[in-house]
Amino acid sequence: MATSTCCSPAGVADGGDGSGADTSGSAANGEAGATGSEGDGDVILTGLGATPGSASGEVRIVHKLDELDKVEEGDIIVTEMTTPDMVPAMKRAAGIVTDEGGTTSHAAIVSRELGVPAVVGCETATEQLHDGQLITIDGEKGTIRAGGQRSTADEGDEEEYDAVEAVRPDTPVKPMTATEVKVNVSIPSAAERAAATGADGVGLLRIEHMILSLGKTPERYIADNSEGEYIEQIVEGVRGVAEEFYPRPVRVRTLDAPTDEFRQLEGGGDEPVEHNPMLGYRGIRRSLDRPDVFRHELEAFRKLFDVGYDNVEIMFPLVNDASDVRRAKRLMEEVGIDTDKRTWGVMIETPAAALSVEEMAGTGVDFVSFGTNDLVQYTLAIDRNNERVADQYDPLHPAVLDLIDHTIEVCREHDVATSICGQAGSDPRMATHLVEEGITSISANIDAVRDVQHEVKRVEQRLLLDSVR
Numbered sequence: 001m002a003t004s005t006c007c008s009p010a011g012v013a014d015g016g017d018g019s020g021a022d023t024s025g026s027a028a029n030g031e032a033g034a035t036g037s038e039g040d041g042d043v044i045l046t047g048l049g050a051t052p053g054s055a056s057g058e059v060r061i062v063h064k065l066d067e068l069d070k071v072e073e074g075d076i077i078v079t080e081m082t083t084p085d086m087v088p089a090m091k092r093a094a095g096i097v098t099d100e101g102g103t104t105s106h107a108a109i110v111s112r113e114l115g116v117p118a119v120v121g122c123e124t125a126t127e128q129l130h131d132g133q134l135i136t137i138d139g140e141k142g143t144i145r146a147g148g149q150r151s152t153a154d155e156g157d158e159e160e161y162d163a164v165e166a167v168r169p170d171t172p173v174k175p176m177t178a179t180e181v182k183v184n185v186s187i188p189s190a191a192e193r194a195a196a197t198g199a200d201g202v203g204l205l206r207i208e209h210m211i212l213s214l215g216k217t218p219e220r221y222i223a224d225n226s227e228g229e230y231i232e233q234i235v236e237g238v239r240g241v242a243e244e245f246y247p248r249p250v251r252v253r254t255l256d257a258p259t260d261e262f263r264q265l266e267g268g269g270d271e272p273v274e275h276n277p278m279l280g281y282r283g284i285r286r287s288l289d290r291p292d293v294f295r296h297e298l299e300a301f302r303k304l305f306d307v308g309y310d311n312v313e314i315m316f317p318l319v320n321d322a323s324d325v326r327r328a329k330r331l332m333e334e335v336g337i338d339t340d341k342r343t344w345g346v347m348i349e350t351p352a353a354a355l356s357v358e359e360m361a362g363t364g365v366d367f368v369s370f371g372t373n374d375l376v377q378y379t380l381a382i383d384r385n386n387e388r389v390a391d392q393y394d395p396l397h398p399a400v401l402d403l404i405d406h407t408i409e410v411c412r413e414h415d416v417a418t419s420i421c422g423q424a425g426s427d428p429r430m431a432t433h434l435v436e437e438g439i440t441s442i443s444a445n446i447d448a449v450r451d452v453q454h455e456v457k458r459v460e461q462r463l464l465l466d467s468v469r
C-alpha cells in the first residue's frame, strides 16, 4: 500500500518562485535533492512533472495490457505510455511513470484528471526500474527517488482516503469574473469532480476516451454492433457530463484521435500506416473524409438536443480554413441540427486556422477555442510527445502569442467568442495574457480551475483600476 499526497488544493504546480505552474511544457527540472517528496534515497530518474503531488509505492511495470491485473491499490504504474484501457488501473494506482510523452500526452491529461501524481517522458523508466521496487515520485518536480514511506495495510486505507480527499478540490468559493473560467473533461467519470470546482461550464469535453475505450475502431464497432449502438454510446457518454453541469454549457469536441491510437484497437489493422500521425489522418480531416461515420457523431448531438440538453455545444478539431468549417456545418444541417439555434465553433490549432480566422468568422461560428497543445507543436515544429525537445515546447513563445492575439482581435471585431482549452490555459501566466487581450473564456484542468479563477479576477480588477486611475 502506498502513500500519496497532492499539492495545495488549487493544485497548480508552482515552480517554487511563486509564479505558478508551467505544467504545459516546462522541461524536466528534476535537480537532484530539490524534491520535497518523502523518498529517502537518491534521485534515480527524472522526467517531466505532469500531475503535481508526491506518491510512494511499489513499481509495477506494464508492457502489455494483460499485465494490468497485477496493479493493486497504491502501486506505481511504470509503462511506456498509457492508453485508454489502462484507466481503471490508473485509478487504482498511487502514481504513474512513463517512458514517453510530454505534458500534453494521454498519461499527463488523464492522470491530472484523476488527480494521480505522474512523471512522464522518463525515457528509460521501464528498463531502469523493476517490479516490486519501492519508489517515491514527485509529479511537480519530475523526479523519481529510491525508497519511500510505505504504510501498513490499515494505515494505507486511511492514507488512501486522505489522498483522494487531498486531490478533490475544496468546496469552491467562486470569485466572480467577467471572463468565464471553465474546466476540461476527458474521462466522463471525472465530471462530478469537475463540476464541483464551480467552473462556468466545460470548455472541452474530449470524446476520444469514450470511443477508444469501446476497444474497437468506430468502423469496426459499427460493423460488429450497429450504427444505433455507436450513436447510443456517444449519447450516453456525453449525457452524463451534460447532466452533471446542466444548465452550464458543455462544449463537446468531435472525435480527434490519431491513427496510431486507433491501431491498438480491434479493427486497427485497417488504419493507414502513417509516417507522422500528428500531421496525418485525424480531427476534422478524417471526419470529412468519412462523412458516413462522422454523421453518427452528429446524430448523437441531435439526439441530445432532442431530449433537452440545450447546454451541449459542438466543437470541431483541427480545422485549417473556412472551407473545412463550411463542410462540417453542411453535415450538421444534413442530420437535422439547426446551426442558427445551436452553439457551435472550431478549435484554433494550426497557424493556418489562426490566419484564416476572418473568413471562418463569416461561416456562422459562435466561438473559436485555442487548442494550444497542437498550436504550439505546429507553430514551433516541436512534437508535443517527444521528450527530447520538450524543453523547447513553449506556449508563451512570441510567435504563438502573436497568432492568439491576432485571432482574439479579429473575433472581437466579428462578435465571435474566444476561448482556450489547451493545457496552457491552466498556466496563470497565460491566463493573465489572455485576459489582457480580451478573451471570452478560459478552460483549465480540474486542479487548476481555482488558481485560474483567482488570477483572472486579479487581472480584471487591475485592468479596471488602471482604467479609472
Ligand code: PEP
Residues within 6 Å of the ligand: 104, 204, 206, 256, 349, 370, 371, 372, 373, 374, 375, 421, 422, 423
Ligand atoms: C489542444 O490541442 O490543445 C487540445 C486541447 O486538443 P488535444 O490535446 O486533444 O489535441
Ligand code: MG
Residues within 6 Å of the ligand: 317, 349, 371, 373, 374
Ligand atoms: Mg488538439
